[in-house]
Amino acid sequence: MADGDNIRVIIVDDVRETRENIRKLLQFESDIEVAGVATTGREGIQLARDVSPDVVLMDINMPDMDGITATENILKELPHIQIVILSVQGDPNYMRRAMLAGARDFLTKPPMVDELIAALRRAGKMAHEEKQKAEVRYQTTELGGPLGPGDFGTGASSYGKVIVVFSPKGGVGCTTVTTNLAVTLHNAETPVVVVDGNLQFGDLTIVLNERGKNSIVDLAPRADELDTDIVDDVLITHRATGVKILAAPQSPEQAESISGEQYGKILAYLRRLYSYVIVDAESALSDIVLSAFDASTMVILVANQDIPSINDARLFLDLSDVIGLDRDRILFTLNKFDKRISITPESISENLRKEIAITIPVDERAVLPSINRGSPFVLADKKRPIARAILSLAETVRLQLAELESVNE
Ligand SMILES: Nc1ncnc2c1ncn2[C@@H]1O[C@H](COP(=O)(O)OP(=O)(O)O)[C@@H](O)[C@H]1O
Ligand SMILES: [Mg+2]
The missing domain is CATH 3.40.50.300 (P-loop containing nucleotide triphosphate hydrolases)
Structure with missing residues (x-):
């Protein structure tokens, strides 16, 4: 992966305005790169497989699959990814469920720019560390490569x-x-x-x-x-x-x-x-x-x-x-x-x-x-x-x- 120290982020949110606002907030951060956007939970899972980002900014309420279920699914396959939940609900119940699903952080909408960037940098650092650990594990397990996106058995049933x-x-x-x-x-x-x-x-x-x-x-x-x-x-x-x-x-x-x-x-x-x-x-x-x-x-x-x-x-x-x-x-x-x-x-x-x-x-x-x-x-x-x-x-x-x-x- 040629991403160097950049933090690669994907945005999963069904509302176009939110996606665009976040993109705008991030455009001046040279270390943060928006690697893709998805508009539903299921698309988000596929996009995560395809681009293997460091961080996913995930909405909770989406039409086909909610963000918490999508979070669980992504982490099952790609555990190094860090998920930051973005939601209008300031409800502690949601927050607890998101954390249980493995989310790293929780932001309420609309996020403040400093808050958002700080959360992404924290999460990005974690993702890089996790990836490094995984690479060390891989090097010690001889020839068999780690399974990557789309590999055997990782196909979600909704995809072909x-x-x-x-x-x-x-x-x-x-x-x-x-x-x-x-x-x-x-x-x-x-x-x-x-x-x-x-x-x-x-x-x-x-x-x-x-x-x-x-x-x-x-x-x-x-x-x-x-x-x-x-x-x-x-x-x-x-x-x-x-x-x-x-x-x-x-x-x-x-x-x-x-x-x-x-x-x-x-x-x-x-x-x-x-x-x-x-x-x-x-x-x-x-x-x-x-x-x-x-x-x-x-x-x-x-x-x-x-x-x-x-x-x-x-x-x-x-x-x-x-x-x-x-x-x-x-x-x-x-x-x-x-x-x-x-x-x-x-x-x-x-x-x-x-x-x-x-x-x-x-x-x-x-x-x-x-x-x-x-x-x-x-x-x-x-x-x-x-x-x-x-x-x-x-x-x-x-x-x-x-x-x-x-x-x-
Ligand atoms: N079950 C079969 N019976 C008779 N001829 C076959 C059979 N399967 C393939 N062929 C013939 O064998 C040749 C090679 O087949 P092909 O499917 O093009 O192989 P490949 O794609 O592996 O190179 C073709 O001329 C095809 O018509
Ligand atoms: Mg042939």
């Missing part, structure tokens, strides 16, 4: 889930799984966006037979200030189903301009708008893919029934701890399964010490024409074994996500 489809080896079927899973999970209540995670040679739009002039290149520079209009403008609609697509850049050299950090922020934003954000990751542990893992709730690891693919899957599973990916969040899928091949799913599962969640059969007659049509094969014939495998993958994904959520509540 990021699912990354990945294989260390190319050509095993990640794009096929992504597109078919996407159209299966997509409906009016649970809208889906698919995101190309191969910025140089992504083929999501080609496989879905959609063209558009916009791509992730148009979002990346604005990753810190996204809004629904900008995002709607850039996403491409798969006309047959309504699934949204965030396309890879049109030419490979544009890929370099997009950082892992920007990619992660874009995923974090899409999760607010879509129930499932499915990333078709490239077969490499690039910054982009690592950011996608960081932002993800679940990773679908795809392998084929051949020795090189199984070996690579094992290497990846062995590495998962090191890159901060909990094995329980990895759903292992065997694609292009052919019962005539002597390597059995049981032996693969034993070898990798990982259960195969779903086996998808090889079926060229279903897959190839579907790619030429630009229409995922599950849409054509739901009774075919390959389509049934995708339906049960979707079911498993739903169940597993619900389970992960209940464990983390």
Whole structure:
């Protein structure tokens, strides 16, 4: 985090005037930076995850979730953050509840400028100290990184889930799984966006037979200030189903301009708008893919029934701890399964010490024409074994996500 000694503050208040007044009061303080504003408790939680501020200035009465509940939620995930409650109520009862929720300080509205600044400096100092302590703890716990915003299991139920489809080896079927899973999970209540995670040679739009002039290149520079209009403008609609697509850049050299950090922020934003954000990751542990893992709730690891693919899957599973990916969040899928091949799913599962969640059969007659049509094969014939495998993958994904959520509540 490149914030130096600055105190990064976010303001959570449903009244615009209050937000603007506070911004004004703080504008001449060179050590205090307003890193964002949110207008409801739930938005505040998400914003805290996204920008990891030092201090949250939190209103109490807000439409969707009150500030005390939001305080509890933020501190559960991001305990170094210091919360200063800002409320019209001078009621000692509120004050006690706020303190019990873990708030650091309590100001009544409208706050006096000196009071506000003194409270923010106190809280900011505490936040920096807490962060330092956490860093020392981290350095003493070897390789496994501390979980950051959007990490595994931290997804609030009101936001969507990021699912990354990945294989260390190319050509095993990640794009096929992504597109078919996407159209299966997509409906009016649970809208889906698919995101190309191969910025140089992504083929999501080609496989879905959609063209558009916009791509992730148009979002990346604005990753810190996204809004629904900008995002709607850039996403491409798969006309047959309504699934949204965030396309890879049109030419490979544009890929370099997009950082892992920007990619992660874009995923974090899409999760607010879509129930499932499915990333078709490239077969490499690039910054982009690592950011996608960081932002993800679940990773679908795809392998084929051949020795090189199984070996690579094992290497990846062995590495998962090191890159901060909990094995329980990895759903292992065997694609292009052919019962005539002597390597059995049981032996693969034993070898990798990982259960195969779903086996998808090889079926060229279903897959190839579907790619030429630009229409995922599950849409054509739901009774075919390959389509049934995708339906049960979707079911498993739903169940597993619900389970992960209940464990983390
Ligand atoms: N279950 C399957 N049966 C037959 N062919 C498949 C199956 N899954 C994928 N394919 C084919 O394998 C090739 C690679 O698939 P793709 O999804 O593009 O892999 P990746 O994205 O991992 O590179 C494609 O030609 C695709 O049609
Ligand atoms: Mg692919």
